[in-house]
Amino acid sequence: MxxxxxxxxxxxxxxxxxxxxxxxxxxxxxxxxxxxxxxxxxxxxxxxxxxxxxxxxxxxxxxxxxxxxxxxxxxxxxxxxxxxxxxxxxxxxxxxxxxxxxxxxxxxxxxxxxxxxxxxxxxxxxxxxxxxAPGSDSPTTTQPAPDKTSGKQTEAKISIDLSWEERDTLANASERGLKPYVIQLLFDVELEMLAVRTFVTLMALNETGEMLKSNPSADEIEREQVTDTLVMLILMKDDEAKIREVISTLPNIAQYEIQPFNDNVTQGEAPVIQRVEKVGEAEAECDEAESGDRNKINEAKNKAPTAAKNNNAKKANRTVRVDVELLDSLMNLVGELVIDRTRLFQILGNLEANYEMDEVSQDLGRTSVHIARVTTQLQEQIMKARMLPVENLFNKFPRMVRDLSQKAGKEVDFVMTGQETELDRSIIEEIGDPLIHLLRNAVDHGIEPPDQRVAKGKPRIGQLKLQASHEENHIIITIKDDGRGIDPEVVKKSGVKKGMITEEQAKRLTDKEAINLIFMSGLSTVAKVSDVSGRGVGMDVVRNNIEKINGATEIDSAVDKGTEFKIKLPLTLAIIRALLVSIDKSVYAIPLSSVTETIRMQQDQIEYVNNQEVIVVRGKVLPLVRLKKVFRNSYDIEDRGKLFVVVVNLAGQQVGLVVDSLVGEQEIVIKTLGKYIGDVQGISGATILGDGNVALIVDVSNLIKKAAS
Amino acid sequence: MPKVLLVDDAAFMRMRCAKLLTENGYSVDEAENGQDAVEKYQKIKPDLVLMDITMPVMDGLTAVAEIKKIDPEAKIVMCSALGQQNTVMSAIKAGAKDFIIKPYQPEKILSTIKRFVG
Known part of the structure; x- marks a missing residue:
């Protein structure tokens, strides 16, 4: 309804x-x-x-x-x-x-x-x-008082006791050409803020003449000592028609009576107007009128155009509301343009190389350059249109951290910076859950209870920082706490216990590699499962979610110093910069975000560890993966003497991808492979190159996992 | 066309009220707090001011006093919620002419304004 x-x-x-x-x-x-x-x-x-x-x-x-x-x-x-x-x-x-x-x-x-x-x-x-709280019968109570007293009050005598001074003024009134009138007013029943209404009425009538006396007096009204009756004695030049005229403009007056002041009243008693038997009737009428009105309103509402039911129209937004789908399809179209831009340049290059340039082809060249420029701008603008400040996401965190730390009995000072940093909206949607998870972990496992912290000589209140910033073509989000940190030995033990690594492997792991084990599915180092975290599901999901959007996670942790998670995110999901490489004359694209360096080396520099090809780069052993082997299933590794290695890095793990040659760096538009092809190991998508050919996009995280197993 | 200055910090309330008033033949100016109202009062010289009470920067009560200093004849109607009886009373004493209670009933606003500016 x-x-x-x-x-x-x-x-x-x-x-x-x-x-x-x-x-x-x-x-x-x-x-x-x-x-x-x-x-x-x-x-x-x-x-x-x-x-x-x-x-x-x-x-x-x-x-x-x-x-x-x-x-x-x-x-x-x-x-x-x-x-x-x-x-x-x-x-x-x-x-x-x-x-x-x-x-x-x-x-x-x-x-x-x-x-x-x-x-x-x-x-x-x-x-x-x-x-x-003290003083709780303050004016904030909604029910106005008069309905209780009105019955009694109408029977009471309303007296106008005049002091000697006032009687004096009264006696002199006729000399000044003023006539005294007694005005009695009865306000509407159940009037809200009766005291103020009484006061306003008193002020309005005060302007018609000289107010000699009123009951209740102005002071009493201010103290809210009011009933629904107001009696006034006024000295005025005009006759009672003037008073009627003023009263007729005043709201909320049910009845009134005006009498010239006479001896009878001088004795101190005014005839009281009764709230006529109509009271009941009036209320009934009032009710009827009100419910009548309501019916009318309801009718009107029912008649209101069904457009009101259109939820989309109602949703809040600061500016123009655009459907996300529209933005997505715009982005797609721009993607097509970007491909054509690259293509156009290639065609132009061919033209220049093979034909003599005349007026027409030069014209074509200039136009192409212009279209390319506009395309670039269009691409930037549409990307911008899809951007939202991370603030929208961050805003809910302070409350969450507060609630979590209270539940866990921790004291946490949560600081956020860089909320204005902008990210593609689809990325913001994707990173919400991972961030919540990491913050929960920090409060639940990272930061120690206050007493433990004091015992360790740390400040009682733990620091938790969430920071977003721009770094070249990426957004970096860091979550940093000064809690107990991750102990690599504990992680190793847990990994061995859960059968995820052998003891042998555990011994060989560096601290950093050991800490990275927490990203493996099923590993939790916490003895006790808490309400919010430590169930062993999570860190792997966190990493997968982030990698799904071409992001990367890094941990830096030191025992008793704290833990820092660094999440590197692309600005957009649709268009990325990639390194193009060729294998067997086919071109493959490697997302530049995961490329650390490219190395040219000799075949005889390859060494073997457990039958696995490795190279040593600056003293570090790097496992090699031959893409030809992976994608072409070809085992004939021709010895050409020279080979190209693309070093890729994901979450601290490095692998060298061996390729035939490097083609270049280019902006590519990511296209999915489509349902009929489905998931292909080692490939995350495809793109169209400038020459119209299709290039496959290498799934780096998949290859690294493969190399590790 | 009688000029009404609408003072409220809530844009929603201003929007709603302004619509009602323009539809009924008033020219409407808006101010979003007491300070703003005092400044606009001097510039616009409205026939009537509808003044909210709880506002940032300068509240309605202070604004009534300030406007009355500039123009003792200023016609100001307070817009109050239930429970602000004391404040409204002070405002009336400071020179406000009348008050209306939120939530507004359109007929009440119109009849009140009509009383003061016709």
């Missing part, structure tokens, strides 16, 4: 944008509020304002549940603001719970469907926190 909100799609868009901003404010500020030792008034005000504005806006669009929740929040925040409550982590927990509920309620708007979220529980919590 739809929510039947009272707002146009454009209005909802603005509402949702603002709501998201307020959620963000609440989230950030609540964390800060909890952290800061001294009560920060400005921060508190900001939090209060966010919830207050949300309340007003949600009530306006008719999202009653959101209004209800924010009202409850505001009551508690008001107490905090007035220092009648103090900031405790329990209270912050409750506020975060509210925030979670608010997000569900916001999603109701996006889906135009009421969720099954029950607010009873959280409202109860808010209520009990609020009621526990």
């Amino acid at each position: 739809g929510l039947n909100l009272d707002a146009s799609p454009e209005e909802l868009k603005v509402f949702l944008e603002e709501a998201d901003e307020h959620f963000q404010t609440l989230e950030e500020d609540l964390i800060r509020l909890e952290k800061e030792e001294e009560f920060n008034e400005d921060l508190m005000q900001e939090i209060f304002r966010a919830s207050h504005t949300l309340k007003g806006s949600s009530a306006t669009i008719g999202h009653n549940r959101m209004a209800q929740l924010t009202h409850g929040m505001e009551n508690v925040l008001d107490k905090l603001r007035k220092k009648q409550l103090t900031v405790t982590s329990d209270l912050v927990d409750i506020m975060f719970e509210c925030l979670d509920c608010l997000k569900v309620l916001r999603d109701e708007i996006l889906n135009d469907e009421e969720s099954d979220l029950e607010l009873g529980d959280i409202l109860g919590k808010l209520g009990s926190v609020h009621d526990a």
